[in-house]
Amino acid sequence: GVNGRKIRMITEDHGYNPQKSVTAAKKLVEKDQVFCLYNVIGTSPVEAIRPILEESGIPLIAPATNSSTMSDMSRQGAKYIFHTDAGYDLQTKILINYILSKNPDAKIGFAYQDDDYGENALQGAAEAEEMNGITVQKESFQRGATDFVGQTSNFMKGGCTDVIIGGIVREPVTIMKTAQAMNYKPNFYGLGPTTDKRVGLLAGDAGENFITAYWAFHPESNNPGPKLYQELCDKNNVPDKMRGLYHYYGFATALVLVEGIKRAGKNLNRERLINALENLKNWDSGVFPPITFSRNDHAGVESVMLLQLQGGKQVEISDWLD
Template sequence: MSITRRTVFLIAAAIFVLAFCPGLSLAEVGVTKDEIKIGGILDQSGPIAFMGKAVSDGSKMYFQYINDKGGVHGRKINYIVEDDGYQPPRAVQAVKKLTSRDQVFCIFSVLGSAQCNAMYPILESQGIPLVLPATQNQDMGVPPRKYLFLGDPTYTLQGKIALEYIVEDKGIKSPKVACIFQDDTPGHDWRNGVRIGARHYGLDVLELPFKRGSVDFGSQMAKCKDEGVTHVLAWALVREPGIMMKEAQRLNYKPTWIWAAPSLSKKVLELAGDALDFNSDIYGTSIWSDAARDKTPSLQLVQDCIDKYGWGNYDEPLFLYGFQSAMTLVEGLNRAGKDLTREGLIKAFETFDNYDNGILAPITWGPNKRAGGDSVKMFEVKDGEWHAMQQGWRFTTIKD
């Protein structure tokens, strides 16, 4: 087959461009000389829209701050948020739109593990990272998947530390423990952590699941009282804790409570009403700092941005959560360097060794580690507010 003069010319021109004009070389999808497209998928209109909007607003504020400073290596961040209504099928449609039509560089801060699992095969097939899903489910990081980076301490870890705290920190060697949990993946992760802790200490656990959306916990509370349970370790969201504590008050039953991270909000305490005074021993496993009392540069930056831009809610933990997630993504983008690629971002994240953004628990990732958070802070309720009980982060000594 003969080679035409035109073909020779085109090959020579291509070699010249690649050798002497690196700035004109092929760029990664979603990356131009002045922009990085980032896709987010969070509930904006469904049952937990209040959570999705708070998280995405926090991220938007930090990206605005970074863009105002000139971006990341001179590139502004274009954050495109899609609404999935907290429905996995809609999340799949959203990721198809973001990757094919919008051609984003990566997917960031998806709310919900079912959504992440549903979309992951699509992302894996295209080599697109799924960064910092807004969930604490164990299977997001264990076993590790190349393109998925979980930052949050898992519910399994939280369940272990909750029981460890009772035995080691409080010195109660033979507590009578009940585990109340929503009968789904996050609830099961918490239950599994409590089981691991109970097995380590040779304790029995009364397991009491409930269905998502439950508003009647009379049977669970009556069972706990009848069995002489001294410590209730519970995974729930925002509405259920107040109902449980009110039911315990009605039964004149006063256990010690330890709640998983999703229940550590002001709204939970407000909904509990006067049951908060009756249930005096209330604790929780927090994945973030005590924003009201910890003084870190990152928390000060949140307040400075709120003052500057005139919007945002410092008192909303999920807003802070979204802000810090964006901080961690930007840290990875900075480490990946000016010649940004998806593989480069993966390698950059794998250098994170106890990375502390000043809000979330420190993150460690590596080639064979994708569950980044290994610690929590224990909180307690004092004077009607959540307070951190320690300055640093609490790790577990219990092996799986």
């Protein structure tokens, strides 16, 4: 426990659906009377519960989305949201700048999800376009899509040498396999959620050299946080197939929640938790780059490192980039 208290986690499945997210949040707040919300998954599901956070005053720690809208302090309920991840806009901009540093003549394509996730990533693409005087070819897809022949064909027709994929797991796997079947061989890149090791397992050789932007030290790296993660997985007999990005994400973000509760002290209440988190200064979790929150800044992390699939394994190929 923390300061003599045990943490009890109550979970609700919103199915990545904003309407169900509202229902689940109301149940947790009104019926279960939870102390805080933690790790709510998905940009749109989190955006949908902002009015509940504003009305209840219940903090949301580490929403499970890389969208920088989570730390936009002008939005409803912003006081109660503490974000841990570099935004999709920053990730997209960093990837575009990285591509151009390797090949100034690159023709870049971007496959994005037609929702809040994609909207935030498009902001980064627009900033990079203006900064570099280029035009990125953009192809949208609906959440849950399984056929990417149209988008991949359009990238090939457009002469894209480099393609960024703003998806999760299925999308990069399908796009890269579709391109392989077409004998189309651009360099592929992905935003944070595509970093899961299942991408390498499912894509096979079609995914070789796939580069992703990642907001933390890799779970299999030798840094203190990942080492602790590996030790806890071994101690608790966690199957190998579960040890990927999303399992690790729960561990990494829980460190932030626990640190906030520790610093709030024994006389715990929500205002004390908010105050404790807002006073984190260059805190080294061993997992993220140093985290700083303040009353006017709940962004936490604003840098990423690049990982590349090499022989089916993800390898760090950069330092922290911002």
